[in-house]
Amino acid sequence: MEDWKKAITNDFRDALVVDEVKSNQPRQVYNAHYSDVNPTPSQNPRLISANSKLAQELKISPDYLRSEEFVTVFSGNSVLPNNIPYAMCYGGHQFGQWAGQLGDGRAINLFELNRGSVPYQIQLKGAGPTPYSRSADGRAVLRSSVREYLMSEAMHHLGVPTTRALSLMLTGDKVLRDMMYDGNAAYEKGAVVCRVAPTFIRFGNFQILAARKDFTNLQRLADYTILTFFPHLKHGSKDGYIEWFKEVTNQTLEMVLHWQRVGFVHGVMNTDNMSILGLTIDYGPYGWLDNYDPDWTPNTTDNQMKRYRFGHQPYIAQWNLAQLANAIYPLIEESEPLIEILNHYKQSYQSKYMEMMCEKLGLSIPSSPKKVKLIQSLDQLMISSNIDFTMCFRLLSTITNQNSPEECYVNIIPSFYQEKLIGAQLKSDWFDWFTSYQDLISSEKPNSTIRKKNMDQINPKYVLRNYMAQIAIDEAEKENYSILDELYQMLLHPYDEQPQHQQWFAKRPEWAKNKIGCSALSCSS
Numbered sequence: 001m002e003d004w005k006k007a008i009t010n011d012f013r014d015a016l017v018v019d020e021v022k023s024n025q026p027r028q029v030y031n032a033h034y035s036d037v038n039p040t041p042s043q044n045p046r047l048i049s050a051n052s053k054l055a056q057e058l059k060i061s062p063d064y065l066r067s068e069e070f071v072t073v074f075s076g077n078s079v080l081p082n083n084i085p086y087a088m089c090y091g092g093h094q095f096g097q098w099a100g101q102l103g104d105g106r107a108i109n110l111f112e113l114n115r116g117s118v119p120y121q122i123q124l125k126g127a128g129p130t131p132y133s134r135s136a137d138g139r140a141v142l143r144s145s146v147r148e149y150l151m152s153e154a155m156h157h158l159g160v161p162t163t164r165a166l167s168l169m170l171t172g173d174k175v176l177r178d179m180m181y182d183g184n185a186a187y188e189k190g191a192v193v194c195r196v197a198p199t200f201i202r203f204g205n206f207q208i209l210a211a212r213k214d215f216t217n218l219q220r221l222a223d224y225t226i227l228t229f230f231p232h233l234k235h236g237s238k239d240g241y242i243e244w245f246k247e248v249t250n251q252t253l254e255m256v257l258h259w260q261r262v263g264f265v266h267g268v269m270n271t272d273n274m275s276i277l278g279l280t281i282d283y284g285p286y287g288w289l290d291n292y293d294p295d296w297t298p299n300t301t302d303n304q305m306k307r308y309r310f311g312h313q314p315y316i317a318q319w320n321l322a323q324l325a326n327a328i329y330p331l332i333e334e335s336e337p338l339i340e341i342l343n344h345y346k347q348s349y350q351s352k353y354m355e356m357m358c359e360k361l362g363l364s365i366p367s368s369p370k371k372v373k374l375i376q377s378l379d380q381l382m383i384s385s386n387i388d389f390t391m392c393f394r395l396l397s398t399i400t401n402q403n404s405p406e407e408c409y410v411n412i413i414p415s416f417y418q419e420k421l422i423g424a425q426l427k428s429d430w431f432d433w434f435t436s437y438q439d440l441i442s443s444e445k446p447n448s449t450i451r452k453k454n455m456d457q458i459n460p461k462y463v464l465r466n467y468m469a470q471i472a473i474d475e476a477e478k479e480n481y482s483i484l485d486e487l488y489q490m491l492l493h494p495y496d497e498q499p500q501h502q503q504w505f506a507k508r509p510e511w512a513k514n515k516i517g518c519s520a521l522s523c524s525s
């Protein structure tokens with residue numbers, strides 16, 4: 001037996017309550033945390049990519065990654081002996097409305113691996129229907145699977161808390177999707193991603209139990225979560241639940257702060273897509289800021305309201321936390337401490353955001369009124385200038401206080417989408433901004449080499465822009481995985497110069513501006 005299998009555990013299963021009904025028909029599941037369900041075998045599973053770095057952490061050997069068994073088990077075509085896979089029951093608020101039961105409609109958990117203090121839960125996405133599939137097929141298409149596989153790893157290496165991906169497989173099955181919800185359904189290649197996280201428990205797991213007034217199972221889930229993932233907290237006591245909510249709030253805040261730092265737009269911040277560990281979870285119609293626009297969302301389903309636009313994400317996280325507070329209220333029966341934590345979130349976010357922006361600019365923390373003013377005026381300038389978010393911050397690190405305003409401006413020219421349209425007034429505002437920036441730089445200690453080094457560790461050079469993912473997808477559809485592999489390798493070191501990948505340090509090309517998959521994405525996946 002492969003050694004890693006000795007680390008298999010079933011903590012979630014063992015600690016929590018299984019659905020007594022064994023049918024795989026879509027239905028409401030009561031008085032349970034999860035339902036037993038086997039993956040549905042597919043026609044002809046084939047490995048596209050295995051994440052050897054993550055496999056190493058899990059102590060899965062390179063030989064096993066190349067084995068036939070790896071392909072069959074991690075595509076869902078066979079189940080290891082004594083393993084009983086399961087789907088979790090959860091609910092959620094979708095676009096601000098309570099949607100009732102949702103659940104793992106196309107995710108199937110296999111087991112956990114015990115590798116130190118917290119387990120790794122191993123989950124297949126796209127391996128067939130479950131009792132939570134409602135009217136859908138439980139499958140996933142290649143394009144969305146490539147996006148999840150690449151992006152979750154890219155986020156990990158950017159230092160953003162996230163679920164991860166161990167493998168990407170083709171199923172050999174065709175999946176019918178109406179990509180833009182316009183009546184033009186077509187068959188696409190099916191795929192399965194094996195996802196890995198300490199747990200995939202979401203705010204929605206607690207919400208569904210509270211909504212059904214199943215307080216016994218609500219408490220059981222809370223106690224399991226605290227004991228396993230917040231072991232330093234008291235469990236089973238009111239104070240412990242309050243402390244736990246505070247930690248979930250802090251972890252969620254940290255996650256969103258990272259999103260704003262790197263320019264990531266999740267796209268579907270429904271409460272069923274909010275991890276209880278503050279991990280970025282469920283990579284759907286996410287997007288990357290190309291030109292800086294706080295009102296931008298890539299999700300076509302959210303085109304009108306723009307509820308989940310970039311600049312709104314910190315507020316939505318707080319709104320979602322308030323829904324979690326409502327759900328766990330029955331364990332506490334006192335609203336003041338929860339409200340206090342939620343109110344504190346706002347203040348705390350604002351000060352942390354300013355500190356983070358200071359760091360992006362290579363300025364010391366804490367921030368000061370002068371620095372806040374500088375950050376706010378940069379925000380306005382960027383909005384007015386049609387400028388690339390990633391490139392602008394990366395290039396700002398090249399500025400020293402010996403440069404003239406003109407030289408500073410020249411340094412960031414590659415990040416303007418239409419430099420020719422920058423009028424005299426705007427240009428002179430940039431010049432003023434550089435002068436204020438240089439004043440602050442010169443009042444601080446680090447020399448320009450150290451400042452550049454610090455800035456380059458927080459402002460990534462290489463990010464997975466939507467158009468790049470789309471090029472990898474277009475090639476993958478033709479069974480050419482070279483771009484996928486190249487991007488995967490590059491995204492392991494997003495802060496490094498990597499001259500061999502310089503071509504990817506570029507603005508979104510003109511052809512990608514309005515192309516489906518590059519600027520706008522639907523939830524269809």
Ligand code: AMP
Pocket residue numbers: 102103104105106107132133134136137138139140268272273282284523525
């Ligand atoms: P999402 O918007 O991807 O977070 O999904 C919302 C809900 O729909 C979750 O309960 C998913 O499991 C479910 N879902 C999404 N796509 C499918 C599918 N193809 N088959 C079954 N359930 C799905």
Ligand code: MG
Pocket residue numbers: 272273282
């Ligand atoms: Mg989801």
